Amino acid sequence: MKVIKFGGSSLADATHFNDVIQILQMDRQRRVVVVSAPGKRNENDEKVTDLLIDYARAHGKTQRSIGQQIIDRYQEIATAFDISAAQFKPLADQILALPTTSFRGPAFRMAAFKAHGEKLNAQLLALVLNTQGLAARYVDPHELGLIATQEPNNATILAQTYTHLAVARQELLAEDKLWVVPGFFAYTTSGHLVTFSRGGSDITGAILARGLHATEYENFTDVDSIYAANPNVVANPAPITKMSYVEMRELSYAGFSVFHDEAIIPAIEGQVPICVKNTNHPSVPGTLIVPTNQSQPKRLITGVASSKRFAALYLHRYLLNREVGFTLKLLKILFRYHISYEHMPSGIDDLTIIFDRNQIPADVLPHLLADIKETLQPDRLQWIDDYAILMVVGEGMRNQVGVIDRILHPLATHHIGVQMINQGASRISIMIGVREAQADDAVRLIYNDFFNQPVSLPLRQPAQEVTHG
Template identity: 60%
Template sequence: MVKVVKFGGSSLADATQYRKVLDILSQDQHRRVIVVSAPGKRFPSDTKVTDLLIKYENGDENEVSLARQLIIERYQAIAEAFKVSDQRFEPIREYLSDLVNLYYVNRKARLAHFKAAGEHLNAILMAEVLQAQGMSARFVDPSELGITVHGDYNNAILDQNSYSKIQDVSANLLSDTDYIVVPGFYAYNDAGEVCTFSRGGSDITGAILARGFQAEMYENFTDVDSIYSANPHVVKHPHSIREMTYREMRELSYAGFSVFHDEAIIPAIEAQIPIVVKNTNHPALPGTLIEPEQNFRSDREITGVVSSNHFAALYLHKYLLNREVGFTLKLLQILYRYGISYEHMPSGIDDLTIIFDKNQVSNAILPNLLEDIHRELQTDQLEWIDDYAILMIVGEGMRDKVGIVDRIVDALARDQIGIQMINQGASRISTMLGVHQNQADQAVRQIYKEFFESKVGVEQ
């Protein structure tokens, strides 16, 4: 059996981190498929290689020259630390220089190709470093694995036929070498153009390969000891989650848990492959195991609470809305014309609230969108709410407990935090709240206090 191991940007930021990765690989012979991100920050004020590549793509002449030099220096410092020869390093330098001379059909295609270069070059470098250490390793491009995508150049969607293609070549690849190193974050469309997944998409690549290689486990190495029940920047020393289910992780990631990409869990769910999130800096710690729901038992009512401010809401009021056949269809048709998808749509007999990701509704189109909705649906009241935050309270233990929502509402009421919207998922493992942005962090702290601080020392 094989394990797919993904290392994030902080795990590969410099030669010191590279050495930790080599140690981790040597500790388990099943860790043979390696997925790499672009080098991340070495210190708080540092710049990620991906951000340097964006400057390289769209800056002025001076910015482009400086960005290219800084990117080369990042990779070269790692190469020199592991005695990778200049001759072996030269393709990295050439690839980066050639980016500006390639033909791109449009600006989005160009940006995707530039962004993907961070992972591409780091995977080449990782294979060279492994070889320099006397290990059998090779760089494998996503095209060699048959991974194809469609959709937006910078927010690509996987072609499901990719899995069978990976399975067809996986045995031969693993028989030829000890390690294969695959760049995360990008793949190719049918035209052979580079497309990237959404930011943080190396997690997605790792999960795709875990399913395609039929791995026994997908290990995701990052810079935290585990996944926590709340954001450590909001709650001091939050509870460490030892085990959680796929759907708990997906709900929490979607709403703001940044440790793991919310889309990345889907391939693992489909193949029922367990995921472990671990710390590259403390690999002996158990981390967090993410597993199927079957036979999972939680000793807590909730697993985590998280908030996100990247939402906005449209409040719509119309008398007898519930009696009007096709009202929601007409609304969705308007959104479709503008290319907007919605996140949630809680409703009452005369009221409806539509929750959006803010990134989808720009200030340029908002006035026209509101005008069209008001005119075509004859609304009595229409209000755009930009001061909006979503809280997600998630836990498998919520299904079997009565009064969880009451405790959440009471905890917020005691701190004078008003609830703008409340919605419980059909699975009964999550409750969504809408609050004002300036109260979001305090709301998280109050809910955490209600469900965790009275049970210190109880582990999940």
């Protein structure tokens, strides 16, 4: 039995619904279908989830207009499959009822509005499948026993969910119907609807794959596979046919965005293989993500990725390594500002802290730096806001000597300075810090060396250091 998930781009309109029907007909092992809200039909279109957020915030005539836009999106699909007015009416009524429904509070209200993108799409797909001769029924997360924490718009699943899903599995196996389940939301123990973080339909799919003991979790999106580098950075990068869970997690951290970063965790816990496939080209094998002992790497590295969302704080103070509690004082300041850090490489007299830049608002940064300067009295304090991190990842690196030399050589040749380097204990990933402006060139050079695709880059002059103190 397989759990299969379709993203918003795969369910944007009637044409894509038709593609989904054909995919389900191709493999009868596909028994549980997890759906996202309809995505954009073209570049100028809006996602239904965004319309629902606007719907929640609007009032009066504007709200009624947005509500009708949402109804029209679903009606367009329903009409294409000859869904009757009587069958469609309950969907439209749910949208119209949202503004007058009472909720526990504003945050729970927003969660409920957003969740209806997935909820209505799952109900509609179940109707459509039945008209096309595929026996199906809508299954709400409440019926499955998906229980989550109390955070209305950033919930996490509770362990008792998997006990409920073990019972649901027996019902599924005994029932000769497709189950169509909306992604993105669950319920609290008191019955309030809560959503996962944005993109959370991937999370629902992975939870169901684990809890229902699926043989495979197929995640259908709009790309043929996961690639060894970002196609927007490297022309025609090699597709990855198979990779390990750990490789996927490491590469996701540095910008591989096919998967929601948290989505893979339940599948890892359940040891369920994941296959990323393209709704538009379902016969293409895609990328299989498996436990490490099944990965069998064919290359030294599997992929290289970069992310430009980072910044770094550099502190220099003589004999820093001998001062007991220095780091603790710094962490206490970060705690007061509710800021977490990503990495903290250090030396005898210096310390660098790397942050996700999005965590620190521009108006907070001066106060943070002033507090650090006053408390720690560093000899030198710099904020480096053009920081990027590269991840070079591959199970094939685990027992190889000289990989770091090979990675750094083309960077040194082209005068790309390395700000930080770190290799994890697993020896399958190497993290490199570079200037933001040089990140894409660094990815191209490393990719070229390991995948033997020529790239034309001029030899650079040594970069000037630009910092803000």
